[in-house]
Amino acid sequence: MIPMPNRTSPVWTDAELLECVAVLPEAPNVKTFSFRAPSGATFVYKAGQFITLDLPVPGGNVQRTFTMSSSPLSAGYISVTVKVQEGSVGSRWMHDHLTIGTRIKAYGPAGIFHLPDQPDGKYLYISAGSGVTPLMSMATTLYELGNDPDICFIQCAKRPRDLIFRQKLELMTSRTAGIDLHFVVGQNDPYEVWTGYRGRFNQLMLGLMCQDYLERDVYCCGPESFMDSVREILISLGYDMDRYHQEAFSAPVDDPEDLPEFNDVEADATAAAEVTFAKSGKTAMGKETDTVLALARANGVPLPSGCSFGLCGTCKIKKISGDVHMVHNGGITDAEVDAGYILACCSHPLGNVEVEA
Incomplete structure (x- = not known):
């Protein structure tokens, strides 16, 4: 359990406005805004949680959520670090108009992305x-x-x-x-x-x-x-x-x-896969966990290769049909992928695939 400091003052609730007490530039178009409670109330939250600020922008207030970049052990204030995003009304207003002494309405803290109560892991x-x-x-x-x-x-x-x-x-x-x-x-x-x-x-x-x-x-x-x-x-x-x-x-x-549901592709060690090497006239049977390069080698299809980590691009070949799952390390460009090329060393066939080799 994270020990929290002893507090004689009350804990801040969103019934009280926050007062900006510091503005610090961090990087191009990035500033940190620190807030305190005028009453002296302290803040209780978990590291990683966010707060929602009610920003009085022209045309009517907007609510924007920002993760607190400060530590909850520093209970006398909270900080949010804000980057101006293209087309953003809220972050642009904060950078241009939120100054020391400004008081704004806030809600929270909240959020499930945070340290565990017993943060003693790796x-x-x-x-x-x-x-x-x-x-x-x-x-x-x-x-x-x-x-x-x-x-x-x-x-x-x-x-x-x-x-x-x-x-x-x-x-x-x-x-x-x-x-x-x-x-x-x-x-x-x-x-x-x-x-x-x-x-x-x-x-x-x-x-x-x-x-x-x-x-x-x-x-x-x-x-x-x-x-x-x-x-x-x-x-x-x-x-x-x-x-x-x-x-x-x-x-x-x-x-x-x-929480969003991820549509991540995971190769299935039990799912059959088939790769046809068009020029060689050979068809290789394997599993989705096999790479195209491994199936080529196992079936006597000569494919040039170098690093075998998706870095050098030596094993780049054209995919004629089918789908592969490829996680590379920079050995192929987005334009080449759009043109149908794959790196054989880090491409896993999903079902039936045909390549020019």
Whole structure:
């Protein structure tokens, strides 16, 4: 159980307005807003939960939910970290008009994406963009408990300058042996040196950053496409998805019944698959858990290959018909996939498939 500080003041309820007491720039188009209760009431919530702010935008109030990026152990205030999204009315108003001294209506806290009551496990946090906010709250809470936590923290962003909380995460990591921190960016900032990971987060990066990922509870937050990719990576590596947790990036969930149902593809070890190699005139029988490359080798079909990890692109071939499930590591472009190409080393046939080989 997470110990909470002794409080002589009352606990804040949403009957009281919140007063903005600090505004801190974090990254391009990202600010952290801190709030206190004018009465001095304290805040009770779980790390990872969200609060709903009633924003007085022109044309009428709108309600927007934001995950608290602060730790519940710092009970005297709460913080939300907000990125201006394209076309967003609420976040744009906050960046332009929410200043120190402004009082607004708020509701909550709420949400089921949070640390367990007894947070003594091994954790893997994976985030992208502003999805880092609930994971920052969790990591800060575990750090502030005073014992070394056991966290592997992976944060992804477009550029180094877009890494929200970079300095704070580096500071916490430098003061405990219990946080293993990794950053992944899509590209460098101009005229700046970046020696970390570059590219799209993939299986190889995960294995290099966190070798014991199968032993950890995974918490993930980011854009939907990013979380879909993370789930695909974990499933392909045999991770127990009962230990996987993710936050709804656009609309946090407050009721387990409202959790989305994932249409993830999982290869079935009992389902038969058939691959026809058109040029070779051979047909290979196997299972969905077999790769196209493995079936080719087992049936004497010569296919060029290199890394066998979906990275180099050597085994790229044209798919004539059928469906495959492919989780690669950057060895093929989206345009090539749209044109019908697959990487044989990491493509699992789903039913009957025909390829040019």
